[in-house]
Amino acid sequence: MNSHDPDIEPAEEKEIEVSDQLEAAEEESSAGEGDDSAALEAEVMKWKELALRTAADHENYRKRAAREREEAVRYSNQSLLEELLPILDNFEMGMQAAAQDQSSMIYVGMDMVRKQLNEFLNSCGVTEIESEGKAFDPNVHEAVSQEVAEGVDDGQIIRVMRRGFMLRDRLLRPATVVVAQSAEESDSEEN
The missing domain is CATH 1.20.5 (Single alpha-helices involved in coiled-coils or other helix-helix interfaces)
Incomplete structure (x- = not known):
């Protein structure tokens, strides 16, 4: 209860407080109407930017999910x-x-x-990796040894021990090969 006026009941006291707050808000809005419109425009731009980002994120997710689904089917x-x-x-x-x-x-x-x-x-979609007579490629070949071979370039595959395979554009299994080594390189390793 209000200690200043014993005749005012609590409900009437709340109404006076609410009306005082409304009057204060009206005074602030009439005084700073330019500030409110700028703040509202900033708020609108913030939410608009958030909506655009969310739409872009959703589109990226949709594309990524479609790509992953296609890849899952392919492999x-x-x-x-x-x-x-x-x-x-x-x-x-x-x-x-x-x-x-x-x-x-x-x-x-x-x-x-x-x-x-x-x-x-x-x-x-499986294809064999062509190896014999080709240059050694560590991305698709696995060298098990090197041998001296006359008339063959250094690093060239001279024998396939186990065939390698690709599944479309992925390595399924590397080819296990023997690679040629020049006679000079072999002599330098022995010394």
Whole structure:
């Protein structure tokens, strides 16, 4: 209760305080109307900029999600294909052993299976890395040794130990190769 006027009830006291605050706000607005409009314009610009940033962020997210989804579809079989490659290596060793008698039905049947495997890999986007006779590239080749080779440039691949493969534009497995070493370099290493 108000200690100054015992006749005023608490509700009436609150009304007086609210009306005093409204009067003070009206006086401030009439005195600083230019300041309020500038502040409001700044507030509008801030929210407009935030809306534009949010829209740009959403568009970037949408594009990134579409790109990731496409990539997931393109490379979804990668782990399966990586597990298939050692099986293919063993099959190739069997083909080399069976090549001694190319007229046998076993060899003919295995050759048909090899063609089907190669067609399957091609349809999945798998390509073999051409290596023999090429320059060594550490991005797609794995050197297991160097050998002195006459008539071959230093750093050139002279033998492929295990074939390498690409899945579209990704390395699926590097080619394991033997690289040529010049005779002079070999002599300097020995000394």
